[in-house]
């Protein structure tokens with residue numbers, strides 16, 4: 054392996070320690086940030102995420118409020134809960150764990166969250182704010198990727214960045230963030246032609262495809278920085294969307310799976326909750 058390993062786990066631990074310091078400073082002023090997480094149904098992966106979100110929220114000194122609703126809950130009841138959380142001053146961030154049961158309209162639910170408490174950054178107003186360069190809540194996974202890229206590369210201006218995937222939660226906001234940092238951004242998806250060629254021109258690759266070891270080693274430009282968002286369960290455990298062993302022979306730097314982007318997502322959720330708390334109290338955004 055020749056590539057530098059981008060250690061998201063260590064970066065995330067450091068970020069959480071800085072957040073804890075920010076929380077302590079706020080608590081000393083009588084403000085304790087609070088994050089409400091709503092889980093509808095019993096999806097096992099979602100239960101694991103919600104549990105670890107709650108634990109890490111408490112670890113940085115924030116209040117964690119968990120709301121578990123049965124899978125058959127009517128959408129109107131979920132919307133009523135969101136209304137209560139919107140109005141509750143002890144709740145600074147609201148996260149509704151996705152996916153929701155099929156009888157619910159995900160967009161309607163997400164857009165019912167008060168935008169300044171939308172710490173996932175999925176509300177249509179935050180999407181629009183990000184796209185137009187206004188102060189927004191930024192989706193956690195791409196925000197984490199951006200932090201790792203800035204930390205490793207410094208200024209991203211003029212770099213050729215390829216985002217593979219165009220989902221609302223990863224690919225699209227990732228492309229917006231890279232554009233905001235003046236990278237030259239290409240977004241690839243399932244209808245893209247010549248993906249290996251596009252990869253070979255990229256100084257930065259962010260892979261968010263959802264297919265195990267999809268990005269091949271010989272697609273990577275020598276020295277490129279590769280951020281692997283993928284989490285795929287296989288017979289040999291969790292693997293990313295990039296063929297790590299091959300890619301790390303050519304890349305300049307690469308995130309591992311696990312231990313790369315994954316830990317950044319929850320850390321950024323906590324960072325967003327601290328930011329939301331600062332903004333509602335008229336304080337400057339935390340560093």
Ligand code: NDP
Pocket residue numbers: 194217218219220221222223224241242243244245248261262263264282283284285314315318
């Ligand atoms: P989605 O399934 O919503 O999106 C996948 C994207 O990949 C789509 O835009 C799709 O294109 C594109 N795609 C599929 N096949 C190809 C192909 N052959 N060539 C090029 N593009 C292709 O996934 P998510 O964005 O939600 O997640 C992506 C991955 O990231 C998953 O592995 C997920 O588990 C992981 N993830 C990790 C997180 C973390 O914290 N580390 C958080 C969120 C997700 P099209 O639009 O044309 O269908």
